[in-house]
Amino acid sequence: QVQLQESGPGLVKPSETLSLTCTVSGGSITNYFWSWIRQPPGKGLEWIAYFYYSGSTTSNPSLESRVTISADASKNQFSLQLTSVTAADTAVYYCARQDGYDYERFDYWGQGTLVTVSS
Amino acid sequence: EIVLTQSPGTLSLSPGETATLSCRASQTVYSNYLAWYQQKPGQAPRLLIFGASSRAAGIPDRFTGSGSGTDFALTISRLEPEDFAVYYCQQFAPSPPAMTFGPGTRLDIQ
Numbered sequence A: 001q002v003q004l005q006e007s008g009p010g011l012v013k014p015s016e017t018l019s020l021t022c023t024v025s026g027g028s029i030t031n032y033f034w035s036w037i038r039q040p041p042g043k044g045l046e047w048i049a050y051f052y053y054s055g056s057t058t059s060n061p062s063l064e065s066r067v068t069i070s071a072d073a074s075k076n077q078f079s080l081q082l083t084s085v086t087a088a089d090t091a092v093y094y095c096a097r098q099d100g101y102d103y104e105r106f107d108y109w110g111q112g113t114l115v116t117v118s119s
Numbered sequence B: 001e002i003v004l005t006q007s008p009g010t011l012s013l014s015p016g017e018t019a020t021l022s023c024r025a026s027q028t029v030y031s032n033y034l035a036w037y038q039q040k041p042g043q044a045p046r047l048l049i050f051g052a053s054s055r056a057a058g059i060p061d062r063f064t065g066s067g068s069g070t071d072f073a074l075t076i077s078r079l080e081p082e083d084f085a086v087y088y089c090q091q092f093a094p095s096p097p098a099m100t101f102g103p104g105t106r107l108d109i110q
Helices: none
Strands: A003-007 A018-025 A033-039 A046-052 A057-059 A067-072 A077-082 A091-099 A105-109 A113-117 B004-007 B010-013 B019-025 B034-039 B046-050 B063-068 B071-076 B086-094 B097-101 B105-109
Touching (some): A003 A105, A018 A091, A046 A077, A046 A091, A105 B034, B019 B034, B019 B086, B034 B063
Antiparallel strands (some): A003 A018, A091 A105
């Protein structure tokens, strides 16, 4: 059974960098595509970016200039960095696995972690 | 960029009734790569339907996905108390690559 767990600071100051890590168990991050998705409190879901371990990262155009994804296969983890955060980046952040012929759907999700941007 | 619109925004029904949720895309969805997710308060979304009409593992046959092109629907028959939640549709586009979600439909107990 694949499990994902997000971790990282719950509070980030405006203009600083948000950093989160997703630890995967029950499967290797060198297979499949993996995504970050966020959900502002009381609002809908927004896809942030996905990556394939031996390929490139693809980001939501609205966030592309601020997003970096990195991965550590030895720890079976991948990470999100979002720079220059504002209050609008306050959200629950999820990591998820993509499955399907074109990796077009999210079949496993982490429980999510709330990140608040505030001074 | 493909925009997904879901209707209605909120649907109030009683257990035992049938719910029909709509998801409309601003352009044809590539290969009918349209998925539906259920989200309950405080929980991560759960994949229900993929490829417009295929049920994910462990999903009861009360959940049926249909549609193609730009118009899709999720039908939930014989509503159970645990079905009352928010439902999102999601599409995948390969060029430029992007994943987008609809705004969601809240299914409330009447």
